[in-house]
Amino acid sequence: xxxxxxxxxxxxxxxxxxxxxxxxxxxxxxxxxxxxxxxxxxxxxxxxxxxxxxxxxxxxxxxxxxxxxxxxxxxxxxxxxxxxxxxxxxxxxxxxxxxxxxxxxxxxxxxxxxxxxxxxxxxxxxxxxxxxxxxxxxxxxx
Amino acid sequence: xxxxxxxxxxxxxxxxxxxxxxxxxxxxxxxxxxxxxxxxxxxxxxxxxxxxxxxxxxxxxxxxxxxxxxxxxxxxxxxxxxxxxxxxxxxxxxxxxxxxxxxxxxxxxxxxxxxxxxxxxxxxxxxxxxxxxxxxxxxxxxxxxxxxxxxxxxxxxxxxxxxxxxxxxxxxxxxxxxxxxxxxxxxxxxxxxxxxxxxxxxxxxxxxxxxxxxxxxxxxxxxxxxxxxxxxxxxxxxxxxxxxxxxxxxxxxxxxxxxxxxxxxxxxxxxxxxxxxxxxxxxxxxxxxxxxxxxxxxxxxxxxxxxxxxxxxxxxxxxxxxxxxxxxxxxxxxxxxxxxxxxxxxxxxxxxxxxxxxxxxxxxxxxxxxxxxxxxxxxxxxxxxxxxxxxxxxxxxxxxxxxxxxxxxxxxxxxxxxxxxxxxxxxxxxxxxxxxxxxxxxxxxxxxxxxxxxxxxxxxxxxxxxxxxxxxxxxxxxxxxxxxxxxxxxxxxxxxxxxxxxxxxxxxxxxxxxxxxxxxxxxxxxxxxxxxxxxxxxxxxxxxxxxxx
Numbered sequence: 001x002x003x004x005x006x007x008x009x010x011x012x013x014x015x016x017x018x019x020x021x022x023x024x025x026x027x028x029x030x031x032x033x034x035x036x037x038x039x040x041x042x043x044x045x046x047x048x049x050x051x052x053x054x055x056x057x058x059x060x061x062x063x064x065x066x067x068x069x070x071x072x073x074x075x076x077x078x079x080x081x082x083x084x085x086x087x088x089x090x091x092x093x094x095x096x097x098x099x100x101x102x103x104x105x106x107x108x109x110x111x112x113x114x115x116x117x118x119x120x121x122x123x124x125x126x127x128x129x130x131x132x133x134x135x136x137x138x139x140x141x142x
Numbered sequence: 143x144x145x146x147x148x149x150x151x152x153x154x155x156x157x158x159x160x161x162x163x164x165x166x167x168x169x170x171x172x173x174x175x176x177x178x179x180x181x182x183x184x185x186x187x188x189x190x191x192x193x194x195x196x197x198x199x200x201x202x203x204x205x206x207x208x209x210x211x212x213x214x215x216x217x218x219x220x221x222x223x224x225x226x227x228x229x230x231x232x233x234x235x236x237x238x239x240x241x242x243x244x245x246x247x248x249x250x251x252x253x254x255x256x257x258x259x260x261x262x263x264x265x266x267x268x269x270x271x272x273x274x275x276x277x278x279x280x281x282x283x284x285x286x287x288x289x290x291x292x293x294x295x296x297x298x299x300x301x302x303x304x305x306x307x308x309x310x311x312x313x314x315x316x317x318x319x320x321x322x323x324x325x326x327x328x329x330x331x332x333x334x335x336x337x338x339x340x341x342x343x344x345x346x347x348x349x350x351x352x353x354x355x356x357x358x359x360x361x362x363x364x365x366x367x368x369x370x371x372x373x374x375x376x377x378x379x380x381x382x383x384x385x386x387x388x389x390x391x392x393x394x395x396x397x398x399x400x401x402x403x404x405x406x407x408x409x410x411x412x413x414x415x416x417x418x419x420x421x422x423x424x425x426x427x428x429x430x431x432x433x434x435x436x437x438x439x440x441x442x443x444x445x446x447x448x449x450x451x452x453x454x455x456x457x458x459x460x461x462x463x464x465x466x467x468x469x470x471x472x473x474x475x476x477x478x479x480x481x482x483x484x485x486x487x488x489x490x491x492x493x494x495x496x497x498x499x500x501x502x503x504x505x506x507x508x509x510x511x512x513x514x515x516x517x518x519x520x521x522x523x524x525x526x527x528x529x530x531x532x533x534x535x536x537x538x539x540x541x542x543x544x545x546x547x548x549x550x551x552x553x554x555x556x557x558x559x560x561x562x563x564x565x566x567x568x569x570x571x572x573x574x575x576x577x578x579x580x581x582x583x584x585x586x587x588x589x590x591x592x593x594x595x596x597x598x599x600x601x602x603x604x605x606x607x608x609x610x611x612x613x614x615x616x617x618x619x620x621x622x623x624x625x626x627x628x629x630x631x632x633x634x635x636x637x638x639x640x641x642x643x644x645x646x647x648x649x650x651x652x653x654x655x656x657x658x659x660x661x662x663x664x665x666x667x668x669x670x671x672x673x674x675x676x677x678x679x680x681x682x683x684x685x686x687x688x689x690x691x
Contacts, residue, residue: 059482061290098283098305099487104495110226110262112234115246122242124252131241132352135292137344 048084051076208446211411214419215377215438216369219384220362221394222338222402223266229337229361230257230300237400241341241354249359251295256490263361264307264494266393267335268504270363271308273387273511274330280496282307284335284488289481292353293340301364303485306334307494314513315383319527321375328380329368338362363393369408369419374438378431381405386512390536398430405434409441411449420445420454424461425471437464441471515539528556531564537574541581548585555588562602566609578612579605586615595619597626600672628675630682633666636674637683640665651687659687 053073057064064072115121127134228235231248247255271278285303311330317323340358344351365384371377385396385403396403405428410420425441428434441462448456462471510518515533524532532542538559545555563584567574587608591601596619604618619625627633640662641648651658662683667674 059484098281099493101492103492105261106258106492107261107264108227108232108258110260111232112227113232115233118243118245121245121247121250121252129352131243132343132354133242135342135351135353137349137351138292139344 048080048087051080207450208442210414211442211446211449212414213372213409213411213438213442214369215371215373216408217367217371217377217380218406218408219365219367219381220338220404221270221365221384221388221396222404223263223361223363224392224394224402225260225262225266225361227260227262228359229260229263229335230359231255233359235356235360237402239356241356244356245358249295250355251297251358257300257488259491259494260361263335264496265504266361266391267307267333267363268496268501269391269393269508270365270388271311271333272501272505272508273391274308274311274313274333274365276308276311276330276333278308278496278501279305280498280501281305282334282494284491284494285485286488287336287483287485289483291339291342292351293342293355293358295340295355295358299337299339300488300491301336302334306332308333313380313383313387315379316516316526316530317375317379318530323526326376326379328370328376331366331368333363333365336362336364374435374442377407377438378435381434382431383512386534386536390509390511398428407434407438409438409445411442411445413449421457421459423457423459423471425464426461426474427463427465429466433464433466436469437471440469444471509536522552524552524556528560531560532556535574541574544581545584545588548582550585550588551592554592555584558584558588558605562605563609566606577609579608580612583608583613583615590615590619594626594628594675596624597673597675599676600624600626603672623671624673626675627670627673628678630678633670633674633678633682634686636666636669637662637679637686640669641686648687652689659683662687 051073053064053069053076056076057069122128125133225235227233228244228249231246233244233246233249235244248257268278282302282305284300286298287301287303288298290297309332311333312327313330314325314327316325338357338360340353340355342351342353367380371380381398381403385398388394388396388403394402398404407425407428408422409425410422412418412420423441423445425437428437445454445457448454461474463474464471512533516529519529519532520526531538533539542555542559545559546552563574563577563579566572567577587601587605590596591598596604604615604622604624607613607618608615644662644665647658647661651662659680663676663680666679666683667676
């Protein structure tokens with residue numbers, strides 16, 4: 001399970017769009033497809049908190065072996081530091097935006113439409129006991 | 143006498159903890175009581191050793207403890223909206239459908255599916271925000287509330303976290319007269335849009351559960367109140383007012399039993415005068431307004447008792463369930479720290495933007511809300527009892543208003559609707575929209591009685607027919623020849639006939655049996671087929687019986 005997480009990290013496409021922050025002095029740079037974490041600039045300050053990896057794994061319901069925790073913690077820390085470059089931006093004259101995009105509503109009329117291939121939906125459920133989806137008994141939400 | 147009742151308290155199912163206190167304190171007194179009984183056993187009737195304490199006596203002592211404490215109550219309400227489709231997909235939603243039939247890739251959270259917001263959800267949210275006197279956020283957003291649970295297909299709930307669509311409102315209400323009456327104003331912290339989860343059923347045996355996703359994705363509005371309520375009845379009435387408002391607005395059927403109105407209550411107490419809040423306890427599983435009332439009163443007593451016994455540290459922040467059968471709250475689970483929902487803005491949904499024109503147009507389309515109706519009825523001169531009854535159901539209020547606009551007298555219309563018509567509706571289990579009597583005909587009936595065309599008694603008789611079969615008042619009067627006889631000469635003739643046919647009773651009356659006037663009146667009524675004007679009848683009858691004419 002942990003190895004799958006590592007795979008996710010290495011295949012990430014980090015692409016930073018050139019933002020409209022006028023006063024940015026540090027340009028964002030594009031990172032090529034295969035993320036080479038070793039190419040990180042050592043100039044970035046890592047004043048951000050190191051991640052609590054066991055806690056993160058617990059909330060994400062991903063199990064990590066102790067050696068994986070040791071291996072991943074600095075790597076995830078570096079990803080966080082990469083985002084941490086944003087802290088260098090001077091936001092004194094910038095109005096906080098609610099969301100990153102500028103386009104507005106994408107709304108739908110309140111008109112019912114039955115999905116046609118419900119059988120396929122049911123068939124894709126791994127454990128189905130008509131007419132319910134069978135799941136393990138979980139009593140607590142946490 | 144009351145004190146002896148206290149000494150012999152049987153465990154009363156209503157308040158569990160307070161009785162434990164009493165039996166301990168009064169153990170000695172109990173023995174004394176018993177010995178005196180055996181002494182007088184032969185002389186007096188055997189008294190049952192254990193007397194069942196009347197509810198009001200117990201409540202008085204519990205009140206004594208709770209009077210030292212102030213309860214702080216807040217309520218979180220979820221209203222299921224009556225839109226035709228779900229919040230983020232076009233699946234229809236019908237309560238009671240076969241499980242897993244109202245589903246699609248979006249509400250099942252299948253990979254690649256994207257949510258698209260139903261415009262009606264925004265409309266309903268704005269309506270409710272305005273009705274609750276809130277400030278609307280012209281710009282708001284959706285956020286992901288992330289946690290894992292079998293009834294949550296996506297692993298997150300689309301909700302609104304830090305920028306809800308409405309904030310800072312209030313609700314006005316009047317407490318029912320049987321609980322003391324009084325006007326209250328409770329604050330509303332926020333109203334926000336979110337989606338419902340599916341239904342999770344735990345099988346009795348076995349290690350598995352069952353999920354029905356019909357309800358997943360149904361739009362909800364969450365209403366969070368300020369902690370302004372102080373008693374169970376205030377909380378129950380707040381919930382009832384929310385039900386009234388959502389029904390008036392037509393945004394939900396507000397049915398607690400069906401689950402379209404769900405309330406979770408937060409209760410804490412603090413000694414009177416203290417400014418810090420006590421530990422907050424959440425209560426779930428409240429399925430009716432009376433459960434809200436009783437659960438809160440129970441919880442206040444439970445906490446007050448622990449306080450008074452010096453065990454206030456036993457009150458922990460937790461979620462308790464209300465058990466309707468046992469009439470008490472029980473621990474469900476202790477809160478282990480605050481949940482980390484890792485909120486972040488929902489990337490798949492754009493900002494929710496409202497224009498002032500949009501808000502204004504909705505504002506202008508709102509119906510007269512319960513509070514406005516109550517104040518208007520009050521100004522008309524109706525009593526508080528009438529006001530609360532008539533304004534409770536929107537359809538009844540509309541019926542009443544229509545009857546008035548057909549020219550009926552206010553008080554008379556109120557009396558007919560609250561009396562005979564309400565009784566009929568209750569008997570036949572009908573709503574006011576189902577009865578055959580139209581508001582216009584009710585106005586006509588009231589006018590006919592008022593003008594003396596028909597007597598009150600006849601009026602009541604034809605009411606039953608009008609309710610069941612409809613028709614017009616004028617038509618029935620003509621058909622059955624019901625016009626009241628108010629001509630004194632004609633009445634006089636009928637009285638003369640009855641008197642002449644009953645000489646014996648006349649003699650009895652004249653020798654002192656004045657009660658026989660009723661007998662004569664009844665006979666004249668029979669003769670006139672109920673049409674004689676009662677007032678005139680009795681006046682003339684009295685004159686004739688006393689030999690004055």
